[in-house]
Amino acid sequence: MYSSFNIIKLLRFLGIIALAFLLASFIPGLPKDVNLSYFTSIPIASIFAIIIAFQINNAIGRMKKIETNVAIELSRCRRIHHLSKGFFGEPLLLWSKDIRKYVLVYLKVFKKFDFGSYHEANEAFRKISYHVYKLKPSALKSPKEVALYNELLITLREWAMVRQNLSELKKQKVSTYNWIILGAISAVLIGSLLMIRAETIYTTKLSASLSIVAVLFALDMLYELNNLNKRKRRKIARRYTNNISRLE
Numbered sequence: 001m002y003s004s005f006n007i008i009k010l011l012r013f014l015g016i017i018a019l020a021f022l023l024a025s026f027i028p029g030l031p032k033d034v035n036l037s038y039f040t041s042i043p044i045a046s047i048f049a050i051i052i053a054f055q056i057n058n059a060i061g062r063m064k065k066i067e068t069n070v071a072i073e074l075s076r077c078r079r080i081h082h083l084s085k086g087f088f089g090e091p092l093l094l095w096s097k098d099i100r101k102y103v104l105v106y107l108k109v110f111k112k113f114d115f116g117s118y119h120e121a122n123e124a125f126r127k128i129s130y131h132v133y134k135l136k137p138s139a140l141k142s143p144k145e146v147a148l149y150n151e152l153l154i155t156l157r158e159w160a161m162v163r164q165n166l167s168e169l170k171k172q173k174v175s176t177y178n179w180i181i182l183g184a185i186s187a188v189l190i191g192s193l194l195m196i197r198a199e200t201i202y203t204t205k206l207s208a209s210l211s212i213v214a215v216l217f218a219l220d221m222l223y224e225l226n227n228l229n230k231r232k233r234r235k236i237a238r239r240y241t242n243n244i245s246r247l248e
Helices: 007-026 042-086 092-112 115-133 143-171 176-195 202-226 230-246
Strands: none
Touching: 007 202, 042 092, 042 143, 042 176, 042 202, 042 230, 092 115, 092 230, 115 143, 115 230, 176 202
């Protein structure tokens, strides 16, 4: 999923564990004369588990769709380039060479911008589509050229649809409102976990600490899956630039 373990993630990992144990160690627990059986975090934990699982599943699905659509786009890009090689004679020869030139220009956009600036490639794509559409039908002299041109139009339409999909998928992140809801439920859950600790029972502190770690890890996992950080964006962009060598 375009992710790797680095020093920043290691520090975040250790920070979550440290925060959980600090909360469980320094925030006062229940006095020993209070019956712990009166307190339970199971209902809140169940609600949190359902919501976080739903959001994580959506985030994983979104990332898989981005990967799939990028692969499809690159295949359509190569196909446009290869189909253009089937045209010969004037004026088709020069027209087809320009198509290949514009395809290369499109891919080279991702040398300057990462996937986070996907919209920067819009103009380069429009040059390809406008150039394909401007060909006059009278320039096609043989059934082979007509068939190639029709296939070119179909492939270009599919490419345009995939680009639209990618533009929409980039926007489909967990909303601010959903983060607020998750944050509120997490705070209530962590508070309830801290309440069930008894000052004189070490195992309740350990149990609360580990439970808080689990809650924070779940939130961190969602954050990681939801965001296309710079490393991920650059890795996707490299797929476009690496595709240049596959055109010939």
